[in-house]
Amino acid sequence: MNMQIDLNGQKIQFAVKKNRHARQVRILIHQNGRLTVSAPRFATQKMLKNVIADKAEWIINTLAKCRPDNPQKHAEVKKDFKKNKNLALKLVKEKIATFGAIYNLHPKKIFIRNQSTRWGSCSSRGNLSFNFRLIYLPENLLDYLIAHELCHLGEMNHSHRFWALVAQTIPDFKKRKTALREMGRRLL
């Protein structure tokens, strides 16, 4: 059953799940902003509305932090990925050739992915994966990203030795690391 309630002028939808094990009304807010209310079978609409109204402030504050699913954005990103995957691979290969020669480290395979949470990764098998969105990075950050993942082929950790290796080609790696994270907030 679905229910709609007006909270401080905002119309909010709830999916209501009656549950014979529930002893009280519980409100769950999912990351995408969907709301579920689980309630005992005897709970009436009025009871539910009262519980929800009591928690109005918490609900509105929590919803403000949620990220709604956006099917249109998903479709756009998919298209973008398909279009730019090969360009991303080309850019990565060029950079790997340069940095690989300096470090004498060479990945077994390179994958370009449409990941929503990370720029790159290194597998224990010696494969490197990169996010296709790297095509939007300025070159100094692309260099840092490539050097970082490549150095994991030598040091599979974030130890002092790892960062010393990165610093051989990217002396200001700390600044670039922060900048890349910032870009991640906007792009990923």
Ligand SMILES: [Zn+2]
């Ligand atoms: Zn790393």
